[in-house]
Amino acid sequence: MINYMLGVQREDKVWFEITDDQSDRTSVHSQTSSITVYGFYLQESPIHLTIIDTPGYGDTRGVKKDKEIAESLLSLSKSEEEIHEIHAVCLVINSTHNRLSDRQQYIFDAVQSLFGRDIAYNIILLLTHSDGLRHKNALRAVEEANIKCAVNDKNQPVFFLFNNCQTDAADEEDAEDTEEHEQRLDQSFNLSFGGMAGLFEILDTLQPKSLKMTRDVLQKRKQLEANVSNLRSRVQMMELKQNELKQTQAAVEQNKQDVKANKNFEYEVEVAYKEWVDIDPSKASAAMCCTVCEENCHYPGCWWVSNLSWCSVMKNKHCTVCTNKCHYKEHVKSAKIYETKTKKETRTYEDLKKKYEDKTGVSLVKMLEEELQALEKEKIKLVNEAFSCVETLEKIALNTDSVFTLQHIDFLIEKLKEINESEKAKTLENIKKRAGEVKHGALDYLTGFFKNKLK
Structure with missing residues (x-):
């Protein structure tokens, strides 16, 4: 030239x-x-x-x-x-x-x-x-x-x-x-x-x-990736908490005679917890994490260093991803992330009553059920937010079925079906079908790279 x-x-x-x-x-x-x-x-x-x-x-x-x-x-x-x-x-x-x-x-x-x-x-x-x-x-x-x-x-x-x-x-x-x-x-x-x-x-x-539209596409695609990455870990935590509550419900049912007699008993549950661990350097060098919610708000892909409020997941100085939408000052950027783990824990009926003692007049079984429903509502909200990102990209992006979107499709389809959003799941299935063989090679290259990294 x-x-x-x-x-x-x-x-x-x-x-x-x-x-x-x-x-x-x-x-x-x-x-x-x-x-x-x-x-x-x-x-x-x-x-x-x-x-x-x-x-x-x-x-x-x-x-x-x-x-x-x-x-x-x-x-x-x-x-x-x-x-x-x-x-x-x-x-x-x-x-x-x-x-x-x-x-x-x-x-x-x-x-x-x-x-x-x-x-x-x-x-x-x-x-x-x-x-x-x-x-x-x-x-x-x-x-x-x-x-x-x-x-x-x-x-x-x-x-x-x-x-x-x-x-x-x-x-x-x-x-x-x-x-x-x-x-x-x-x-x-x-x-x-x-x-x-x-x-x-x-x-x-x-x-x-x-x-301008290109800037919107780049911003929305980054938001989708951050949302889905955060969604995966939050849904995982919710499902583990749901499992913990179901184990508690089963223990209450199994010991209902002791419950009626207000007699103490022990039971074992699998408890989810967060641990602050080093990032695998083959996946990313740093992540933006919320210290209040203990969540990975921008991982992988975060690169802002000098001012955390400039990160693409921040809007009006608040995070758009973490549960409580915390201020950017509650966040840190480092080579560590929060990882969900589980451990066996022995609890007692006395511990369970203390946890819910302020909710007098409501049965223990009812309270456990309400907590399960609250977790399910939060899960539904998160999955719908991720779907909304894909829907917006469909309207503004030149490449509506990019492999960077397709790599999240199966996960979102599965979760949409779990929350009975069959029409939204069908929309994503149509995107996947439309991509067809044309994008399979590109998607194979993308997933093949990650597989080789894991070996």
């Missing part, structure tokens, strides 16, 4: 490259960021260009690193260097591929999951390693992968061809082939610069899109 903007020609025998000076970086451009913003305001060119580069998707560092790209884009949209709008999202695809691998499907799914649905017709395909002829297979692979992009008046994807081998030097040992080699380099140069000319031409016609 820069050589095109500078008007470099093949006969110039020169090629400019960008070097990365890491000695002078702002917070947005820090080494921990997964994106780099290049601003080009060249005196030699009438074009002013800003490129947001998002390298690293699907590499060996894994899904945790991929999520940092979304975090960085959200951060950029909120920073002092805020980018309000973009003209195009360019997806780079190898033109020689006739199908997308699981990893590639995952990558493009992840990229599309970043944006609002209003940006669909600003997505442009850039086909690399092109010989100028064979690219139909790559376009077919794009279509089969259900990648949304701009289309022409024939309803075909808008794409441009590139081949960067024009920078290669002729092999001095093959002098007899130098002329043929130079011809090939000329062809690739003309192909690439023709593609670049076409790209810049269409950039002049595209209406820029505000990043």
Whole structure:
């Protein structure tokens, strides 16, 4: 792009490259960021260009690193260097591929999951390693992968061809082939610069899109992930508490003669409790936790350090995730999380009466039943909140059935059925069905990564 903007020609025998000076970086451009913003305001060119580069998707560092790209884009949209709008999202695809691998499907799914649905017709395909002829297979692979992009008046994807081998030097040992080699380099140069000319031409016609909806998508997706992660642990705790209450009910029923005689007796129950433990470093480096509710409010995926009120789960300086919606000052960020565990505990009928002694006039069995019902109501509320997040994403996200959403679907379907929300469960089942085989490869890549981490 820069050589095109500078008007470099093949006969110039020169090629400019960008070097990365890491000695002078702002917070947005820090080494921990997964994106780099290049601003080009060249005196030699009438074009002013800003490129947001998002390298690293699907590499060996894994899904945790991929999520940092979304975090960085959200951060950029909120920073002092805020980018309000973009003209195009360019997806780079190898033109020689006739199908997308699981990893590639995952990558493009992840990229599309970043944006609002209003940006669909600003997505442009850039086909690399092109010989100028064979690219139909790559376009077919794009279509089969259900990648949304701009289309022409024939309803075909808008794409441009590139081949960067024009920078290669002729092999001095093959002098007899130098002329043929130079011809090939000329062809690739003309192909690439023709593609670049076409790209810049269409950039002049595209209406820029505000990043507001994209910001909403990123925020809502983070909220969904935090809610579901917190939901899993809270539902687990509730179900363990329900089990404890049922064991207590069974003990009361089994010793009903002693209850009638107001005679003390012992019984054993399995009790749930929270323990403050180190995070598995393969899953995350830190978490935002509430010290009052003893819950993991943002785990995994939390990265704010300097001010906890900036965390994406905070709104008006209060947490949107933990049970009591506590103030951010009641939270800590560290390399530890709360983990639910159980232990056997022996209790007595006297202990049980003391716990409920202030509720005079109500039978012990009735009080236990009311406590079970209260837990069930809280569970219903939590599951519905998570469903609401998915429903909102359906309305605003470009990629409504992203693998980042699909990985939570089965859990939510199961819990919705448990609380007799069959219609909502059916809605999620339809999302899963719609994704079908197209997303299976991407989901396999995502889950396969986690499985390998656990081995």
